[in-house]
Amino acid sequence: MFNKILIANRGEIAVRIIRACKELGVATVAVFSEADREALHVQMADEAVCVGDSPSKDSYLNMHNIISAAILTKAEAIHPGFGFLSENAIFANMCEDCNIKFIGPSAAAIDAMGNKANAREVMKAAGVPVIPGSDGTVDSAEDALQFANKYGYPVLLKASAGGGGKGIRLCNNDEELKKGYEAAKSEARMAFSDDAIYMEKAIVNARHIEMQVIGDEHGNIIHLGERECSMQIRNQKVLEEAPSSVISPQLRAKFGEIAITAARACDYKNAGTLEFLLDMDNNFYFMEMNTRIQVEHPITEMITGFDIVKEQISVAAGNRLSIAQEDVELTGHSIECRINAGTTGLIDYMFLPAGGLGIRVDSGIYAGYTMPPFYDSMVAKVISHGKTREEAIAKMKRALDELVIDGIETNIDMQMQILENEDFLKGQYYTTTLTKLLGL
Numbered sequence: 520m521f522n523k524i525l526i527a528n529r530g531e532i533a534v535r536i537i538r539a540c541k542e543l544g545v546a547t548v549a550v551f552s553e554a555d556r557e558a559l560h561v562q563m564a565d566e567a568v569c570v571g572d573s574p575s576k577d578s579y580l581n582m583h584n585i586i587s588a589a590i591l592t593k594a595e596a597i598h599p600g601f602g603f604l605s606e607n608a609i610f611a612n613m614c615e616d617c618n619i620k621f622i623g624p625s626a627a628a629i630d631a632m633g634n635k636a637n638a639r640e641v642m643k644a645a646g647v648p649v650i651p652g653s654d655g656t657v658d659s660a661e662d663a664l665q666f667a668n669k670y671g672y673p674v675l676l677k678a679s680a681g682g683g684g685k686g687i688r689l690c691n692n693d694e695e696l697k698k699g700y701e702a703a704k705s706e707a708r709m710a711f712s713d714d715a716i717y718m719e720k721a722i723v724n725a726r727h728i729e730m731q732v733i734g735d736e737h738g739n740i741i742h743l744g745e746r747e748c749s750m751q752i753r754n755q756k757v758l759e760e761a762p763s764s765v766i767s768p769q770l771r772a773k774f775g776e777i778a779i780t781a782a783r784a785c786d787y788k789n790a791g792t793l794e795f796l797l798d799m800d801n802n803f804y805f806m807e808m809n810t811r812i813q814v815e816h817p818i819t820e821m822i823t824g825f826d827i828v829k830e831q832i833s834v835a836a837g838n839r840l841s842i843a844q845e846d847v848e849l850t851g852h853s854i855e856c857r858i859n860a861g862t863t864g865l866i867d868y869m870f871l872p873a874g875g876l877g878i879r880v881d882s883g884i885y886a887g888y889t890m891p892p893f894y895d896s897m898v899a900k901v902i903s904h905g906k907t908r909e910e911a912i913a914k915m916k917r918a919l920d921e922l923v924i925d926g927i928e929t930n931i932d933m934q935m936q937i938l939e940n941e942d943f944l945k946g947q948y949y950t951t952t953l954t955k956l957l958g959l
Contacts, residue, residue, distance in 0.1 A: 520836050521545055521596045521620070525589045526560065528600030529579060530883035531900060532812070533560035536598050539828040548592045550585055552578035554891035559883045566592055573893050579603045582610050589619050596620035596835060598828075602895065605811040606633055606682070622835040623789050624810050631785040632808040636679040636717040642805045645784035647777055650796060650804040652719040660700045666718045667696055673721035676700060678707035678714075682809070684754030685710040689721060722804065724949045726797040727751065728763055730778035731819045733790045733827065735834040740782050741844045742775040743819050743827070748794075749950050750937060757930070757953060758937055760854045761818040764908060764946030770801060775844075781805065790816075790831050796950075814857070814900070817881060821853035821904040851904055852911040856919065858882075858899040861928035863892040872921035877904040877914050890927060898924065908946070912938055933957070 524540055525548040526533045533549060537560060540547045549564035554573035561567045568588040571578035578584070580603055589597055597614055599605035599622070608629040614621040623629070632638045636656050639649050651670055656679055657663050667674050667690070676699050678686025686707035688699035700716065708714035727748040734740035747763035748756050766774070778793040785808075792809045816827050830841060869886045872878055882899035884890065890898065901918050905911035916938050919931055940956060942948045 521832065523548065523565075523592065523594045524596045524598055524622070524832065525550065525585070525592065525594035526564070526600065527579070527585050527597050527604055528602070529555055529558060529560055529894065531881045531897070532600040532602075532814075532883075534563060534883045535881055536600060536828055537563045539826065539832065543829060543832060545832070548588065548594050550579070550588050552893070554893055557888060559885055559888070568592065573891065575603065575893065582607075582613055585610075586613055586617055586619070589614075590617065594619065596622055596832075598622040598832070599811065601809075601811050601814060606809070608633060620835055622831055624785075624787055624791060628785045628787050629810045632791075632810050634679050634715075635677060635681060635807050636715065638807060639717070639805070641784055642781055645780055647781045647784070647805045648803065650719045650722065650806065653717045655717065656715045657700075657718050660697055663696055663700050663716075663718060664693060667693070670720045673723070675719045675721045676703040676716055677719060678703065678711060679717050680711040680713040680715065681707060682807075684751075686716070687754050722796045722798050724799050724951075725749075726763070726765065726948075727756075727794065727806075727950050728766065728774070728797050728803065729792050729794045729813070730774055731790070731792055731813070731816070731827070732778050732782045732787070733830055733834070733840065734782055734788045735840045736788050736837060737839050739840045739843075740779050740787065741840060741842070741847060742778050743823050743825060743847055744849050745771060745774055746813075746815055746818060748815065749948055750943070750953050751950055752953055752957070752959065756815065756857065757859075758854065758856050758934065759815040759818055760852065760908070760911070761822050762849055762852070765797070774803065777803075777805075781808065789834055790827055814897070815855050817879060817900065817902045818853035818855045821879070821902060822849045822851055823847060824850070851906050852908040853902060853904045854911045854915050856901045856915060856934040857897055857930075858901060858922070858924070858934070859896045859930045860890060860898050861896070861930065863890045863927065865889045865926050866924060867926035868923065869925070870921065870923040871899070872901070872918040875914070875917070877911070878902070878918050879904075880918075884924075898927075898929070912944070 523546040570584040608626040611626040690696040903914040
């Protein structure tokens, strides 16, 4: 096991990783920007190093400063969390060159899966079903129109280097496609410094299902079941649950087999997530692979009793997976609500509903903390677990009713609206449901 790990992230995921390290007896180093001097992860870590000014590009994306901090503090490994440098193959290679273990997959696996157009080709070659789409990137609006004429509308434009819902446009006709093509390229260029675009046939009334996998450095790979992530706005997830209410044990086994095949196709090690679209006829199609820990990993932990972050650290240290596939059992039901801020500023008062059986709150904020305007808007994740889906919903509603965050605007009321929605209660919802519910 490592003696010391640097966490190259901030907010609730940095806090989550520090807690896992403490339980493993591993010392921790936090990095922080000037805006985050008073952040919770800085206070919780054994050591903390400022790596730059407030903007992400000067701090949490500053690879040289983060590597220097690891060398200065004699950290043996770096956990990148999610976002920032977590899917950056250059950073993973830099860690290797400096004899620092990157707690994640190899740079080659990140490269293979990071470019979405390339990932499609890798999956097709491995026999993984993919959504009908372009062969590589689409380099002009004219090529985009040819694709739409071949497959029919609706179609999706997607950034090849994309993630987090950026650089995606749904187009229903030629006019929307012409405008959407330039808009998607522009957004991709701003978000990823790469404006390459590929296209897919849009699946109508789709459900967004993802499979959690984890592999060690000895060739063992297992899956930990699925998560339902269809409740989203503009391709940004808002609420997730596990398991999905529409996945049978037989379909889960098929999903899991395909997910492991996909992971083996890129020689995958550590934790990762295969994302699929499921249509009305239970056909599923590969969308992308996230080569990192996911925001929504807690719901998988709740139904499996398996600490994914600890396992990430363990397999990165060279250990074999602590369990085999036959040891994975799904128990009960879990829901995660992402609590996002609509404004920034001082948090005057806060009460987190961490009491009671089956409630977990992951957060990086506290009363008296001033939320900076430079980073992601998520301030907390409320996670419930019950014997049944109905019990998990009831627990979540109780927890959100207790949750208080004064001083900033949040989406707590919207989460309550989802939990009381008839389609959600029936488990009959799709990736477009929330947009329609909110009238967006």
